[in-house]
Amino acid sequence: MSIGNSIRAQIPPIHPEGYPFIGGFALASLILFWIWSPLGWIGTVLTIWCALFFRDPVRVTPVRDGIVVAPADGRISMITQVSPPDELGLGNRPLPRVSIFMSVFNCHVNRSPVGGRIDRIAYRPGAFINAELDKASEDNERNSLVISTPNGRIGVIQIAGLVARRIVSFVREGQSIGVGERFGLIRFGSRLDIYLPEGTKPLVSEGQTAVAGETILADLGLADPGRTYRTG
Known part of the structure; x- marks a missing residue:
């Protein structure tokens, strides 16, 4: 497995419900960078948090009746x-x-x-x-x-x-x-x-x-x- 594939395997997928929110946070971060760089970095951290919030990792579920x-x-x-x-x-x-x-x-x-x-x-x-x-x-x-x-x-x-x-x-x-x-x-x-x-x-x-x-x-x-x- 290549390094790139290995890294991607460690990153959980994002649920589609989260895309509009992550995009909104990212856009706000760009605007904040234009206003004042430290604010942009705060926005970047919040964008990463938003992406983590909407993560949708694979789970291994027991399926026995009961x-x-x-x-x-x-x-x-x-x-x-x-x-x-x-x-x-x-x-x-x-x-x-x-x-x-x-x-x-x-x-x-x-x-x-x-x-x-x-x-x-x-x-x-x-x-x-x-x-x-x-x-x-x-x-x-x-x-x-x-x-x-x-x-x-x-x-x-x-x-x-x-x-x-x-x-x-x-x-x-x-x-x-x-x-x-x-x-x-x-x-x-x-x-x-x-x-x-x-x-x-x-x-x-x-x-x-x-x-x-x-x-x-x-x-x-x-x-x-x-x-x-x-x-x-």
Whole structure:
């Protein structure tokens, strides 16, 4: 492999949704260089950050039936039992919920946690409070999906954050989707909530780093009693 090909192999591709933003940052940088060189360099750094934000790296996804993978890159901020939002249609009984917080430095392309059929998509406008707060699940702008699988129904909610102002969906109701396939993105900092079937034991811990399409959140096909964790 040539040096040029080796370098290109280390650079993740950019999602097409990012091209207009990267172009805007680059154009602004050129204008800033014309005004004052130090401002141009600041713009260049922000252009590079924008390109990294919209990166869309290849992921290696486990595909066994029952596996639930992380739909987003980020930190697992909460694992709790709560009643799902009404628009999911999953009832009012508390369900296991895993929340993943994405900072502005994480990859923001979202991937399906399971393979199945998208039964429902529901968009709801709302506020833009800090996505790490628990009440963001109810108050913030969000886009919800319900995916039916042979092992139960999974709810996935894209929640806009303090900086995010736009949720993008790539899918439609009624279509089939494979585990790890891209279904949307959120621009500039946000959170995803994953509602698991009743009785499911999450196989991750709060504070753990999740990788979209790769980190296993739960296994619906096994009666796993859960796991313990330590930090160090």
